[in-house]
Structure formats: structure tokens, C-alpha cells
Amino acid sequence: MDLAVGGMELRPGTVLDGEAVIWRDSRLDFAAAQSRAASSVTRARALAARHPASYICWDVLQHPDPAIGDCRSRPYTERRTFLLELLAHVEPPIQAVPATDDREVALHWYETLQEQGIEGIVAKRAGASYRAGRRGWVKVRHADTADALVLGFTGPRQRPRHLVLAVGDEGGPARVSARLEPVLAARVGEALSGAAVVGERRAEGESYTRVETDMVVEVLAGSGRHGTFIVTRMR
Structure with missing residues (x-):
């Protein structure tokens, strides 16, 4: 209001x-x-x-x-x-x-405003029209890589859709990754083929298969409001 x-x-x-x-x-x-x-x-x-x-x-x-x-x-x-x-x-x-159309100013904003909760910067072409339903710009978000322990997965074991991860401090909340790329999903599935299944659990509102494994993956951890974790590779 x-x-x-x-x-x-x-x-x-x-x-x-x-x-x-x-x-x-x-x-x-x-x-x-x-x-x-x-x-x-x-x-x-x-x-x-x-x-x-x-x-x-x-x-x-x-x-x-x-x-x-x-x-x-x-x-x-x-x-x-x-x-x-x-x-x-x-x-x-x-x-x-x-x-701004000054690259140095834009970089300064990108590097100094993160502490204020700013996700990043958006770049638009000066001559671009506004296209409804289509992205005509690029968002450059802040992100950092981190190692994460695999707790489980969603979808079939041979080709998981998402991984459920323990990121950062031990005992923190389980996090669901973004959808895995097909090639990476196949490699992860092969690595998980011998992991013992503990049972069904829930994380962030999603059901997943919990497994006993010491698999560690590298994730790109977005610092934006959604905090999306993108799995980039297996360690």
C-alpha cells in the first residue's frame, strides 16, 4: 500500500x-x-x-x-x-x-555494493528495444566456488536431476542444487552406483534419496536472493 x-x-x-x-x-x-x-x-x-x-x-x-x-x-x-x-x-x-555507460564506474559498483545486498549489475545495449517475454540484457551476478558434500539426489540414480548438498559449515541445512547438465549427471550417476541408500528425506520442500557417500563436488554458489548452487564438477 x-x-x-x-x-x-x-x-x-x-x-x-x-x-x-x-x-x-x-x-x-x-x-x-x-x-x-x-x-x-x-x-x-x-x-x-x-x-x-x-x-x-x-x-x-x-x-x-x-x-x-x-x-x-x-x-x-x-x-x-x-x-x-x-x-x-x-x-x-x-x-x-x-x-552508467562508463565501464569503470560499473565495475566500481559491482565490486563495492555487494555488502548492501546488491546481486550484481545488469548490462543493456544502448540501442535495444524492450522485448516482452525475451531477455535482451545480461545479468552479471556475484558468485563464489565452494566444495560441497553430496548427501543425496533427486530423480534416477543413473542420471540424477539434482544433488542435495552440505555446503560450508558442518551441520548446516541441506541444499538442493540446480539441475545437473546431462554429461555431468551421467558421470555423477556412475560414481553413485555403489553408494548405499539410507532412505527418503526432504530438503527445501523436495523429496530426495539419501545416500552414504564421501563424494565432494565443486559448486558455483550464487550470492543473490535465490542462492542457487550450480554443480560444476566432481572433485
């Missing part, structure tokens, strides 16, 4: 593309945003007061001026100019995301 009130400052007919975020304890808190999104009507007002949201805009799809109208086919640089003009006199919580 706080974003709806803020949206009343926009000119009628404006359509923006962006994301609702919550700033908490000097960083973006995606869990708080998800909690607010799933809240009941009764809790919504209290949560809005405790954890106010912001709407971060990165594009404009429809301009309120009938002479401009649908601007998705226009170059990104032109849409960016429209966006800044439309938001010039609009106060937070609605605001435009920072953007």
Missing part, C-alpha cells in the same frame, strides 16, 4: 518496469520483501510501517504523453531519458535505479 500511495504521484497512463525492495539494516532484505508480499490484509499495514518498501525503476513501457505512448520499440537510451524525466519530481519510495 505504501507503493500504491507513492504511485499516485505518477502521471496517469504511466507504465514502469521495476521491482519492489525493502532496505533494512543498511542492506536490501529480500526475505522481508517476500514476507510483505505474502502478508494478509490485516498484517499489511503494520508491515508497511515497520518495513517500508521502495520501487526501483529500470525502464518505462508506456509514456503518459499520447504523442509518445508505447515506447517499448524505442532505444533503451531514449527510454532512459523518458524515465528520468517522468521521475524528476517524484519523491521516494519510487526512484530510478542508477545507470
Whole structure:
């Protein structure tokens, strides 16, 4: 509701593309945003007061001026100019995301903003149109490699779909990997052929086959809100 009130400052007919975020304890808190999104009507007002949201805009799809109208086919640089003009006199919580065409500035943002919960940077072509349902940009996320102990798998043993992993500190929660690439799945399946099955377990809402094995894999651990673990190879 706080974003709806803020949206009343926009000119009628404006359509923006962006994301609702919550700033908490000097960083973006995606869990708080998800909690607010799933809240009941009764809790919504209290949560809005405790954890106010912001709407971060990165594009404009429809301009309120009938002479401009649908601007998705226009170059990104032109849409960016429209966006800044439309938001010039609009106060937070609605605001435009920072953007630059200076590579050094972009690298500085990438290297220094991670502690604030920023997932990474997005690169767009200056002359690109806005293509609905198609990704016309590249997201460069922060990620680190780590070793993980295999606890089990989903799908058939010969060609597992996902691995269930113990990553980092011993005793931490079991994590489900992203879907394995076909070639890697076949190699993992062969390595797991002799592992003893302990039984069925659940991790992150998914059922999996628990096995006794000392297999360790290398994972690419995303630092974004979803924290996806991509298995890159067997150790």
C-alpha cells in the first residue's frame, strides 16, 4: 500500500518496469520483501510501517504523453531519458535505479555494493528495444566456488536431476542444487552406483534419496536472493 500511495504521484497512463525492495539494516532484505508480499490484509499495514518498501525503476513501457505512448520499440537510451524525466519530481519510495555507460564506474559498483545486498549489475545495449517475454540484457551476478558434500539426489540414480548438498559449515541445512547438465549427471550417476541408500528425506520442500557417500563436488554458489548452487564438477 505504501507503493500504491507513492504511485499516485505518477502521471496517469504511466507504465514502469521495476521491482519492489525493502532496505533494512543498511542492506536490501529480500526475505522481508517476500514476507510483505505474502502478508494478509490485516498484517499489511503494520508491515508497511515497520518495513517500508521502495520501487526501483529500470525502464518505462508506456509514456503518459499520447504523442509518445508505447515506447517499448524505442532505444533503451531514449527510454532512459523518458524515465528520468517522468521521475524528476517524484519523491521516494519510487526512484530510478542508477545507470552508467562508463565501464569503470560499473565495475566500481559491482565490486563495492555487494555488502548492501546488491546481486550484481545488469548490462543493456544502448540501442535495444524492450522485448516482452525475451531477455535482451545480461545479468552479471556475484558468485563464489565452494566444495560441497553430496548427501543425496533427486530423480534416477543413473542420471540424477539434482544433488542435495552440505555446503560450508558442518551441520548446516541441506541444499538442493540446480539441475545437473546431462554429461555431468551421467558421470555423477556412475560414481553413485555403489553408494548405499539410507532412505527418503526432504530438503527445501523436495523429496530426495539419501545416500552414504564421501563424494565432494565443486559448486558455483550464487550470492543473490535465490542462492542457487550450480554443480560444476566432481572433485
